[in-house]
Each structure stands twice: as structure tokens, then as C-alpha cells.
Amino acid sequence: MSNSPNAEPSEKPVAGDSLDEKEVTSGRYSHHVFICGHIRPKGSERECCTNSGSMDVLREMKTLVRQAGLEKVKIQKAGCLSNCGRGITCVVYPEGVWYSLSGNTDEIQKIISQHLQGGKPVRELYMEG
Numbered sequence: 001m002s003n004s005p006n007a008e009p010s011e012k013p014v015a016g017d018s019l020d021e022k023e024v025t026s027g028r029y030s031h032h033v034f035i036c037g038h039i040r041p042k043g044s045e046r047e048c049c050t051n052s053g054s055m056d057v058l059r060e061m062k063t064l065v066r067q068a069g070l071e072k073v074k075i076q077k078a079g080c081l082s083n084c085g086r087g088i089t090c091v092v093y094p095e096g097v098w099y100s101l102s103g104n105t106d107e108i109q110k111i112i113s114q115h116l117q118g119g120k121p122v123r124e125l126y127m128e129g
């Protein structure tokens, strides 16, 4: 199984190599969403997601997920996810889908309705490899 940000979510692990889907999703949460909240000072040579508005995305996603009644979805702030400068970095487990977000509400709504509710990751928002 690839560790790249663009790994296909349908890619299955080799038998005996990993947990099966039921084991992965049978815990407290159906999905766990991490959004980078790393902070670098303004003027830093390297970009950071917080300066691109990642905390606004975090707040909005939490609000919309709560309004949608998705009690088994956990949205959480993460440290640097090592994809700095590639948009606001977001990763969704258990699929391990990496998104690069610009911060607009349409993107957040698509992730919620298509991925978290519909089970189909939003390919147009995938982070490029």
C-alpha cells in the first residue's frame, strides 16, 4: 500500500498486511479528519496552513458536521502534516485521503456530503502527489 498523499482510497492492503475495513471503522468514529493547524510567524520563509486560514476551515467543518448530525465524525486540529505550501492540508481516515483546500465553504460541504456522508472521496480536491 502506498504512503503517498494520492494513494487510491480503494487500494486494498495485501492480505495479512493490515487491519481489514471492519476493524478500522468499528471504533468510536466512522471518520477522523485532521486539519493542519501549524503556526509559523508571518514573514517566515516557509508557508503554513494557519496563515492560509486552516483554523477557519476547522471551525466551519466542525459546525457543518454538527449541523449534519454526523456524531461519529471527529474533526481535529493537527500539527504540521508535512505538506506545507500546498494549500490547507487535510487528511481523512480511515481511507487516508489527503486534500489540499483553499478554504472556501463549497469544498468543505463537498467533503462532508460526498465523502463523510456518501463514502466517495472528492477527487477534485485531492492533494497532488
Ligand code: FES
Residues within 6 Å of the ligand: 036, 037, 038, 039, 047, 048, 049, 050, 079, 080, 081, 082, 083, 084, 085, 089
Ligand atoms: S504547515 Fe500545514 S502541512 Fe505544514
